[in-house]
Structure formats: structure tokens, C-alpha cells
Amino acid sequence: MSDNKILIVDDEGAIRRFLRVTLKAHDYTVFEAASGKEAISSTADNKPDVIILDLGLPDVDGVEVTRMIREWSQIPIIILSIRGSESDKIAALDAGADDYLTKPFGVGELLARVRASLRRINVAANEPVFTSNDLVVDLAQRRVTINDNDIQLTPNEYELLRVLVNHAGKVITHNHLLREVWGPEYGNEFHMLHVNISNLRHKIEPEPARPKFIITEPGVGYRLKAD
Amino acid sequence: MNMKLGRAGIHWRKYIFGLCLVVAGTILGHLVQTFFDPTNIIMIYLLCVTVSAVFWGLGPSVFVAVAGVLTFDFFFVPPHHTLAVDDTQYLFTFIALLVVGVIISYLTSRTRRQTEEAIRKEKETSALYTLGHDLAIASSLDSYIKAITRRVRETFGYDVIVFLPDEKNTRNIRPYTDTPDISIDNTDFTEALSTLRRFSENKQDINLQQHSKSQYLPLVTARGIIGIMTLKNPGSPIELTSEQEQLLKAYIDLAAVAIEGIILADQARYAQVIQETEKLQNALLNAISHDLKTPLVSVIGVLSSLQEEGMHLDENAKENLIQVAREEADKLNHLISNLLDESRIEAGAIKITKQPVEIQDLVGSALEQLGARAKRHRFKIEIPPELPFVYVDVGLIVQALVNVIDNALKYSPQDTPIEIKAQTVDEQLQIEIIDMGVGIPPQDIDRIFDKFYRIQRPDNVSGTGMGLSISKGIIEAHGGYIEANNHPGGGTVIRISLSSDKTPFNERKFTE
Numbered sequence: 001m002s003d004n005k006i007l008i009v010d011d012e013g014a015i016r017r018f019l020r021v022t023l024k025a026h027d028y029t030v031f032e033a034a035s036g037k038e039a040i041s042s043t044a045d046n047k048p049d050v051i052i053l054d055l056g057l058p059d060v061d062g063v064e065v066t067r068m069i070r071e072w073s074q075i076p077i078i079i080l081s082i083r084g085s086e087s088d089k090i091a092a093l094d095a096g097a098d099d100y101l102t103k104p105f106g107v108g109e110l111l112a113r114v115r116a117s118l119r120r121i122n123v124a125a126n127e128p129v130f131t132s133n134d135l136v137v138d139l140a141q142r143r144v145t146i147n148d149n150d151i152q153l154t155p156n157e158y159e160l161l162r163v164l165v166n167h168a169g170k171v172i173t174h175n176h177l178l179r180e181v182w183g184p185e186y187g188n189e190f191h192m193l194h195v196n197i198s199n200l201r202h203k204i205e206p207e208p209a210r211p212k213f214i215i216t217e218p219g220v221g222y223r224l225k226a227d
Numbered sequence: 228m229n230m231k232l233g234r235a236g237i238h239w240r241k242y243i244f245g246l247c248l249v250v251a252g253t254i255l256g257h258l259v260q261t262f263f264d265p266t267n268i269i270m271i272y273l274l275c276v277t278v279s280a281v282f283w284g285l286g287p288s289v290f291v292a293v294a295g296v297l298t299f300d301f302f303f304v305p306p307h308h309t310l311a312v313d314d315t316q317y318l319f320t321f322i323a324l325l326v327v328g329v330i331i332s333y334l335t336s337r338t339r340r341q342t343e344e345a346i347r348k349e350k351e352t353s354a355l356y357t358l359g360h361d362l363a364i365a366s367s368l369d370s371y372i373k374a375i376t377r378r379v380r381e382t383f384g385y386d387v388i389v390f391l392p393d394e395k396n397t398r399n400i401r402p403y404t405d406t407p408d409i410s411i412d413n414t415d416f417t418e419a420l421s422t423l424r425r426f427s428e429n430k431q432d433i434n435l436q437q438h439s440k441s442q443y444l445p446l447v448t449a450r451g452i453i454g455i456m457t458l459k460n461p462g463s464p465i466e467l468t469s470e471q472e473q474l475l476k477a478y479i480d481l482a483a484v485a486i487e488g489i490i491l492a493d494q495a496r497y498a499q500v501i502q503e504t505e506k507l508q509n510a511l512l513n514a515i516s517h518d519l520k521t522p523l524v525s526v527i528g529v530l531s532s533l534q535e536e537g538m539h540l541d542e543n544a545k546e547n548l549i550q551v552a553r554e555e556a557d558k559l560n561h562l563i564s565n566l567l568d569e570s571r572i573e574a575g576a577i578k579i580t581k582q583p584v585e586i587q588d589l590v591g592s593a594l595e596q597l598g599a600r601a602k603r604h605r606f607k608i609e610i611p612p613e614l615p616f617v618y619v620d621v622g623l624i625v626q627a628l629v630n631v632i633d634n635a636l637k638y639s640p641q642d643t644p645i646e647i648k649a650q651t652v653d654e655q656l657q658i659e660i661i662d663m664g665v666g667i668p669p670q671d672i673d674r675i676f677d678k679f680y681r682i683q684r685p686d687n688v689s690g691t692g693m694g695l696s697i698s699k700g701i702i703e704a705h706g707g708y709i710e711a712n713n714h715p716g717g718g719t720v721i722r723i724s725l726s727s728d729k730t731p732f733n734e735r736k737f738t739e
Contacts, residue, residue, distance in 0.1 A: 086580065086620075086621060086622045087580055104556075104560060190583055191583070191616075194585070194616075198612065208612065209587065209608070209610065209612060210591070210608075216585070216587075216588040216591065216592075218584055218588045218589060218591075218592045218621045218625065219582050219584065219621030219622065
């Protein structure tokens with residue numbers, strides 16, 4: 001059994017069961033909570049490595065739970081949202097959640113999100129190299145290659161890629177990307193972000209029109225696909 | 228239209244005219260005396276009698292006959308200037324003159340009375356006809372009754388109110404009138420109600436009350452009493468001649484039948500609408516229930532198969548079954564999303580949160596949501612990267628695209644590609660989805676975006692047909708257009724037009 005502990009928070013028994021069985025089958029240690037209150041006390045008691053949090057809880061709003069946990073902990077939180085409440089998703093991400101899954105979702109997506117969330121913790125400082133297919137990003141050497149061919153990036157483009165790599169597998173909101181790469185006062189310069197992403201795609205994607213590395217999450221942000 | 232139905236009184240003037248005529252005749256007689264025999268002069272008096280009979284009636288013509296005879300005797304029969312008669316044959320002349328005068332005046336006055344009667348009847352018929360015509364073109368109970376009350380008021384000169392039992396509570400009555408400022412007081416209500424009750428209990432003849440300012444007349448049909456027509460005169464008591472009474476009764480009969488007719492027609496129409504609505508609702512619920520349960524058949528079937536028969540199945544078979552179940556479950560997911568969107572559109576509860584987004588990403592997201600079915604099919608995507616953004620609600624537009632592409636997937640053969648093109652046309656962003664399926668029958672081109680419309684195809688195309696109408700609802704809520712056409716060379720092209728994001732560079736931001 002791996003060391004990774006996952007807290008599942010959902011008021012639906014069937015969903016908890018599906019998640020528990022699946023995650024246990026992949027060697028995770030699983031804790032469960034059925035309400036916001038239980039979630040917070042379980043987090044404090046069990047200190048999970050990842051929290052999977054449903055937004056539709058009976059006692060406290062999922063966004064509120066996120067906010068409360070973030071007051072004292074940086075544990076990665078993956079929220080479960082339903083289609084049609086895009087604003088809830090963004091509110092949760094802004095409140096400090098790291099990623100989301102749209103119900104109904106498949107097991108593959110679930111595991112990918114969990115792995116991506118754990119990567120931040122498990123990736124030690126001496127593993128600065130990100131690899132995905134032919135793309136290799138060496139953060140220590142500031143070198144980006146595709147099939148061993150060097151790719152020339154502008155400073156902004158490189159920064160953008162760096163932030164994406166640091167969050168590999170997880171979604172980053174537009175706002176967050178802009179703030180991290182350009183600074184807090186650029187939080188709304190969406191067009192500028194898009195142009196840079198577009199240029200980056202043209203440089204590293206085999207088919208820029210159908211990206212397989214830098215994925216758009218429409219209405220939310222971008223995600224660097226990690227596996 | 229006013230009818231003067233008063234009786235002719237005694238008009239002294241006519242007798243004066245008659246006398247003048249006799250005088251004129253006498254003068255004329257004098258003038259021609261030398262040329263004519265007295266027998267011919269009598270013709271002048273005969274003429275006078277005829278004229279007065281025709282114009283002035285029996286009385287005056289008899290007077291003229293007598294005056295004529297006396298004058299003739301006095302002036303023209305020897306011995307002149309006396310009333311004595313020498314020749315007794317003139318006595319015969321006198322009698323004849325008198326008799327002729329009487330006969331002619333009787334005949335002409337009878338003709339005149341008949342003419343007057345005919346004119347009156349014609350006016351009466353015309354009045355009823357006009358009322359009938361008004362009723363024929365009136366389309367609601369209100370306008371019917373207004374036509375009736377107006378006609379009666381114009382014909383008889385009194386204010387008219389029609390009282391009908393209230394549809395909801397038949398113990399109460401409602402007044403209808405076309406005089407807006409008429410005063411209806413409690414007495415009117417109580418009188419009308421008591422008349423109504425009296426006539427419901429036993430059939431009676433309609434009689435007008437003497438010396439009353441208000442008349443409460445029952446509207447009676449074969450089914451019984453259906454209402455009360457009230458005539459009111461604020462000033463003096465209501466008085467009607469017998470011809471007027473007759474005409475009024477004719478009006479009342481016509482009105483009663485007409486009102487009953489329209490009430491029955493309304494009831495029948497209402498019942499029919501209820502019936503049709505129920506039928507439609509049932510059909511709809513049946514279709515939705517079918518579409519929701521059908522995918523579950525496969526899902527539950529496959530799962531039970533794996534559960535109970537798992538050991539008998541080889542890997543291929545299992546793989547196959549699982550694939551089917553997965554796709555059917557996706558279909559169910561899609562259908563539920565559509566139903567929810569449909570409900571939101573119907574309830575006017577669609578909330579649009581707009582963001583700048585690329586067409587590219589919208590299409591990509593739509594294809595992603597369509598899952599395995601889209602992956603299995605060949606797509607030709609031509610979206611130039613430098614297209615301007617659109618300012619739309621991402622979730623909704625993606626759903627709109629999903630429905631349109633889903634439609635293309637349903638109706639295009641497996642081996643033909645589906646094209647998705649985007650371009651700017653006149654500052655609008657235009658997306659085209661082109662399939663090479665059967666196309667749309669020309670008469671149906673406008674109807675494919677109707678709710679629940681499906682092209683009549685006998686095969687296994689599932690879905691209640693609301694996808695395209697939802698797409699239309701969403702796109703139009705964004706101020707865009709969607710239209711369908713047959714593609715030259717076969718197939719269908721669905722064109723979506725959205726305005727491009729024109730917010731200035733520095734102001735582009737996300738709304739939350």
C-alpha cells in the first residue's frame with residue numbers, strides 16, 4: 001500500500017463507494033466524509049494527501065469548505081462539479097481548489113487528476129525535468145526540446161511553459177497564469193495570454209490546431225497534459 | 228335607424244288644401260265654361276277628388292267630393308247660383324261623384340297603408356338582418372352582446388343591459404352593455420334575478436310592464452331561460468307601440484338563440500383544446516420516457532450480463548458489451564442535459580455568463596463531450612487559428628454545438644466525413660457543420676428547429692428531436708443565428724452565426 005491518503009467527501013453513498021473501490025484498487029488509503037463538517041474534522045484528524053470534494057454537500061457549500069480548509073492547509077483539493085454550474089467551478093478554483101472533475105466522469109480522468117495533484121508533493125526538487133511523449137522540459141537547464149531538437153522560446157513563453165509544467169496535469173485558471181507569469185496587475189489580460197499560448201502551441205505542438213500538450217479548459221483555463 | 232310608427236292624427240290642413248283645390252277647380256271651370264258642357268266640368272271635380280284621395284286620405288277626399296258637388300251644383304248646374312237642381316240627371320251625377328270619390332279615396336288610402344306597412348316590414352327585416360350580420364361577424368361573447376345591445380338601443384332609443392349567469396357561479400349574474408356610463412343599481416340586479424328565477428320555474432309569455440322605467444325581458448330558447456335583457460329609460464316610463472313590441476320580441480328571440488349559440492361554441496372549443504393538450508402532453512411524456520429508458524436497457528443488460536455470465540464471456544465479448552454500455556450511458560447523459568436545458572429555456576431561467584473564447588476550443592470541447600461516437604467518425608476541421616474570439620457562455624454554446632454535431636452524426640453514413648468550418652463573414656463569426664447524409668426535405672427546412680420535429684425516417688434514429696431546437700434557443704439567446712440548408716452535392720449544412728468579441732483590448736476580462 002502506498003503512503004498516499006485520499007479523503008473522499010460526497011453525500012451520495014454510491015459515489016463514495018465507486019471512488020473508494022477504484023482508489024483502493026490503485027493502492028490508495030481512503031477516508032470518507034459525507035458532509036462539510038465531517039470533511040473538515042477528517043482533514044484535521046487524518047491529514048490526507050488529496051481531498052476529493054463534492055460541491056453539493058448538505059450542510060456547507062463545497063466552495064465554503066474549500067475556503068475554510070485553505071485557511072490552515074495547502075492540501076490539494078479536487079472538486080466534483082456538475083455540468084451547467086461553470087461559475088461554481090471557477091469560484092471553487094478561485095477559493096483555492098486545485099482541479100475539478102465534471103460529473104459523470106470516468107476512472108481514467110479521476111486517476112489522472114489524483115496523480116497530478118500528488119505530483120507536486122512527490123516531485124522532489126532534484127527532478128526538474130518534465131517529460132511527455134516527445135516533449136522534454138528541463139527546468140534546471142532552461143531547455144525545451146522536442147525529439148531532442150531545441151525549441152527557441154521568448155522569455156514570456158518560457159515562463160508560461162514553466163508554470164504549466166509546475167502544475168502539470170492540473171488546471172490553471174487564466175487569472176492564475178497571468179498573475180504568475182506577468183504579475184498581479186495583468187490578471188485580466190486574457191487576450192495577451194491567449195496570444196502567448198497560441199505562439200507556444202505553434203512551437204511545441206505537432207498539430208497546433210489540435211493540441212495534445214496544452215489543453216484548453218474552455219471558460220476556466222489551461223492544463224498541461226501529463227500522462 | 229329611426230322608425231316613426233305613430234298613428235296619423237287629424238290634420239285640419241288637409242281639409243283646407245281640399246277646399247283650396249275645390250276653389251281652384253271652380254275657377255278653372257268658370258274659365259272653360261263657355262267651351263264645355265257641365266258634364267265635362269264635373270271631370271275637374273273628379274280630378275280634385277282623386278288628387279285629395281291620393282294625397283290626403285279618405286276624410287279629405289270625401290269632404291272634397293261633397294264640396295265639389297255643392298260647388299258644381301251652385302255654379303254650373305242650372306239654375307246657377309242656387310243649390311236647387313232642375314234636371315234630376317244631375318242628382319245621379321252628384322251621387323256618382325260622391326261614390327267615385329269615396330271609392331277612390333278608400334282604394335288609395337288602402338294602398339298607402341299597405342305601402343306604409345310594407346315599408347315598415349322592410350325596415351324591420353332590415354333591422355333584424357343587420358343584427359344578424361353583426362352577430363355573424365362578432366367573434367366573442369362580449370362583441371356579440373355589444374352588437375345586440377347597440378342595435379336594440381338604436382332601434383328603440385332606450386339603454387340596454389343584458390344579464391347573463393356568471394360562468395363560475397351560476398347563481399350570480401353579470402351585466403353586459405355597450406353604454407359605458409350606464410348606471411346599473413341593485414334594483415336592476417334583484418329584478419333581473421327574480422325574473423330569471425320566475426321564468427326558470429315555469430314558462431310564461433313575455434309581457435311588458437306598464438308605466439315602468441325599466442323592463443326586464445327574459446331571453447328564452449328551447450333549453451329554457453338563458454338571461455335577461457333589460458331596457459332602461461332614465462326619464463319617463465317605457466312606452467312601445469304594438470309594432471315595436473313585436474319587433475322587440477323578434478330581437479329578443481334572435482338574441483337569445485345567438486347568445487346561447489356562442490356560449491355553447493365556446494364551451495365546445497375549450498373542451499377540444501383541453502383534449503388536444505392532454506393528448507400532446509401524453510405523447511410527449513411517452514416519447515421522453517421511452518428515450519430515457521432505452522439506454523438503460525443496454526446498461527443494465529450489459530452489467531447483469533457481466534455479473535451473471537461473466538465467466539462464459541471471452542475478452543472480446545466483454546470488451547464489446549462494455550463499449551455498448553458506455554456509449555448508451557453517454558447518450559443518456561446527453562439526453563438528460565438536453566431535457567434540463569429545455570426546461571430552463573421554457574422557464575426563461577437560462578443564465579448566460581459570457582466569456583471571450585475561441586471557436587477552436589468550443590468545437591474541441593463539443594467533440595470531447597460526444598465521446599466515443601465522435602472518435603469513431605471522421606471529421607474534417609477547418610478552423611483558421613487567427614479567428615477573433617466570440618463572447619459567449621461556454622457551457623451553453625458547447626451544448627448547442629454538441630446537439631448540432633450529434634445531429635450530423637445521427638444522419639450521416641459511417642464512412643462519410645463531417646466537416647466543421649469556421650470563418651468571419653461581415654464581422655460575424657460563422658460556423659458550418661456539413662454532413663453528407665440524406666439531407667432535409669425542402670418543405671421541412673424551416674421546421675427542423677421546431678421542438679420535437681424529426682425527419683420521418685423509419686430506422687433506429689433515437690431521440691425526441693429537441694436537440695436542434697435547444698441549439699436554436701441557446702444561439703438566439705446570444706443574439707446569433709442558426710439556419711439549415713441542403714448542401715449542393717447532397718447532405719445538410721447547418722450554419723451558426725455569432726458576433727465576434729469586440730470588447731477593446733484592455734477591457735477584455737472574465738466575468739464570474
